[in-house]
Amino acid sequence: xxxxxxxxxxxxxxxxxAASVGxxxxxxxxxxxxxxxxGEEGTDSTAPERVICMSPAVTEMVFALEQGxxxxxxxxxxxxxxxxxxxPSCGGFINPNTEKILSLDPDLIITQGLGKKLRRFSEKHDxxxxxxxxxxxxxxxxxxxxxxxxxxxxxxxxxxxxxxRTDLAKVKVRVADRERKRVLLVVGREPGTLNSLNTAxxxxxxxxxxxxxxxxxxxxxxxxxxxxxxxxxxxxxxxxVIVELxxxxxxxxxxxxxxxxxWRAMPFLPAVQHDRIxxxxxxxxxxxxxxxxxxxxxxxxxxxxxxxxx
Numbered sequence: 506x507x508x509x510x511x512x513x514x515x516x517x518x519x520x521x522x523a524a525s526v527g528x529x530x531x532x533x534x535x536x537x538x539x540x541x542x543x544g545e546e547g548t549d550s551t552a553p554e555r556v557i558c559m560s561p562a563v564t565e566m567v568f569a570l571e572q573g574x575x576x577x578x579x580x581x582x583x584x585x586x587x588x589x590x591x592x593p594s595c596g597g598f599i600n601p602n603t604e605k606i607l608s609l610d611p612d613l614i615i616t617q618g619l620g621k622k623l624r625r626f627s628e629k630h631d632x633x634x635x636x637x638x639x640x641x642x643x644x645x646x647x648x649x650x651x652x653x654x655x656x657x658x659x660x661x662x663x664x665x666x667x668x669x670r671t672d673l674a675k676v677k678v679r680v681a682d683r684e685r686k687r688v689l690l691v692v693g694r695e696p697g698t699l700n701s702l703n704t705a706x707x708x709x710x711x712x713x714x715x716x717x718x719x720x721x722x723x724x725x726x727x728x729x730x731x732x733x734x735x736x737x738x739x740x741x742x743x744x745x746v747i748v749e750l751x752x753x754x755x756x757x758x759x760x761x762x763x764x765x766x767x768w769r770a771m772p773f774l775p776a777v778q779h780d781r782i783x784x785x786x787x788x789x790x791x792x793x794x795x796x797x798x799x800x801x802x803x804x805x806x807x808x809x810x811x812x813x814x815x
Contacts, residue, residue, distance in 0.1 A: 552657035553613035553633070557595055557606060560617035562639060564589050565794035566649050567615070570661045577609045584752075585788045585796070601626065615652060639793050640730060642713035646670070649795070665795065672798040673717050676805050680719030683809050688720035689744035689776070692731065692791060699767055702734050710793045711750075718804035720746065740771065746808050747776040748783050750790040761786070783807040 557578035558564040564583045567576060573588060581594040581602075593609060596602030598616070601623050606614070607630065614627055614634045627634035635655050637648035646666045653662025690711055693703040705711035706727030715722050723742035724734060749764055765782045768774070776782055785803055789796035 557611045562794040569795040686745045691749040746781045
């Protein structure tokens, strides 16, 4: 029960930061699909002009498609791009500010994941809602395509995804002749300890990005996309590199030192013995959006010793 509570608390922390809504909504979006008012999107060929983006990943996608001028509201946890922060906040995934949303008179809400409260609200007030499904890397491309479709900018979406695929391919080529390292990805844990370690498993976009960067996810065989694991499970897999992903602004330089120091409690791990513990701090670290290419590059750097992650 304690572990479940801590996992929920971790997800809440992510949701409470620019980096968190990404994982909460990724974990809950496996069964979601794009819908419109009453379950079907309207057939009007006119592109929406007053759009509210209710997830950081969705916001980044819309702005990357150069459609930020249509956005009239955004998730309270949106941190990128900077101009998106100037838009009115409409609450979060769990607690949307329905009064604020109504006051903005949107003609479309785009979200990520199940979002039952938001869906009931949109149906009640006859506001078109599109929910994109994001789980793995391919689903990110599909989500961008779907958003391009509803915003009537499909050509831009195709160009964006093509550029992302090309850039990811360049990362793969760059590390193709490198030895693949066993990597532990940590997306959260109990502060100050190695308890309640949360990691990304197979089928997650983080697993896909890690493999593109030339790493071998030691928990890639897990059926769960995100899961809490024990120190014993980590010890048995002997990671050669440990990467802790944190949102920008979530940890100070002093906290970064403490995060790395905590791993000294497991001196038998190859990653600890060879000082291969990295903390990647950025707004893109835990957001499944267009900037996953930057994450792939950064992971390639730290996995293969070409640069620090701090």
